[in-house]
Amino acid sequence: MVQPTLNTEVYPAIHPSNFTSQFHNKLVVITGAGRGIGRHISLAFAKAGATLALLDFDTHRQSETKSLCEAAGAPKVYTFACDVTKYEQCVKVVEEVAKVGEIDVLVNNAGGGPIRGFTSQKFEDFWAGVEQNFKGAMIMMHLVLPGMKERKRGCIINIASRLFLF
Numbered sequence: 001m002v003q004p005t006l007n008t009e010v011y012p013a014i015h016p017s018n019f020t021s022q023f024h025n026k027l028v029v030i031t032g033a034g035r036g037i038g039r040h041i042s043l044a045f046a047k048a049g050a051t052l053a054l055l056d057f058d059t060h061r062q063s064e065t066k067s068l069c070e071a072a073g074a075p076k077v078y079t080f081a082c083d084v085t086k087y088e089q090c091v092k093v094v095e096e097v098a099k100v101g102e103i104d105v106l107v108n109n110a111g112g113g114p115i116r117g118f119t120s121q122k123f124e125d126f127w128a129g130v131e132q133n134f135k136g137a138m139i140m141m142h143l144v145l146p147g148m149k150e151r152k153r154g155c156i157i158n159i160a161s162r163l164f165l166f
């Protein structure tokens with residue numbers, strides 16, 4: 001009988017290095033790139049050779065991610081200090097990114113928050129979580145979608161949490 005094994009590595013068939021031809025000269029925007037899942041998504045796109053625009057309000061961690069992505073093979077990594085729940089900040093950042101190139105992929109990853117039940121927290125804390133996990137992605141899509149529709153190409157990946165579904 002075959003015993004199950006634990007795999008913590010990327011399966012060879014979907015390793016980012018297999019996709020370098022698709023991501024050469026592609027611009028990928030990743031929100032919440034400073035740590036966690038966002039950092040690792042950034043690294044995967046870096047290994048695939050994409051140009052990256054990283055957004056986070058934690059600029060220290062974000063610059064660590066930038067260095068890691070450059071070491072992993074990203075031809076160019078741009079970083080932007082941005083709270084994605086703040087519309088005006090996002091407008092400015094998307095304008096800056098447009099100077100670098102056309103956005104091919106947007107990954108709305110910024111989010112997180114404490115795991116607490118709806119009524120086990122103050123309403124304003126709950127609502128801050130909704131803004132962090134939902135409003136930020138909506139703002140970024142509102143700003144980025146028109147260009148993608150015009151160009152008839154582009155991809156948006158939204159990372160959600162069950163925490164904010166009712």
Ligand SMILES: NC(=O)c1ccc[n+]([C@@H]2O[C@H](COP(=O)([O-])OP(=O)(O)OC[C@H]3O[C@@H](n4cnc5c(N)ncnc54)[C@H](O)[C@@H]3O)[C@@H](O)[C@H]2O)c1
Nearest residue numbers: 032034035036037056057058083084109110111112160161
């Ligand atoms: N980790 C999990 O088990 C898990 C499970 C389900 C869903 N998710 C979702 O995956 C995403 C990433 O989770 P994680 O565990 O890597 O989170 P994390 O807390 O480790 O990292 C989140 C990153 O996003 C940044 N960020 C947060 N709010 C921001 C904002 N308003 N503007 C800009 N940057 C912001 C933080 O500074 C941080 O760098 C989140 O959307 C989360 O809801 C995570």
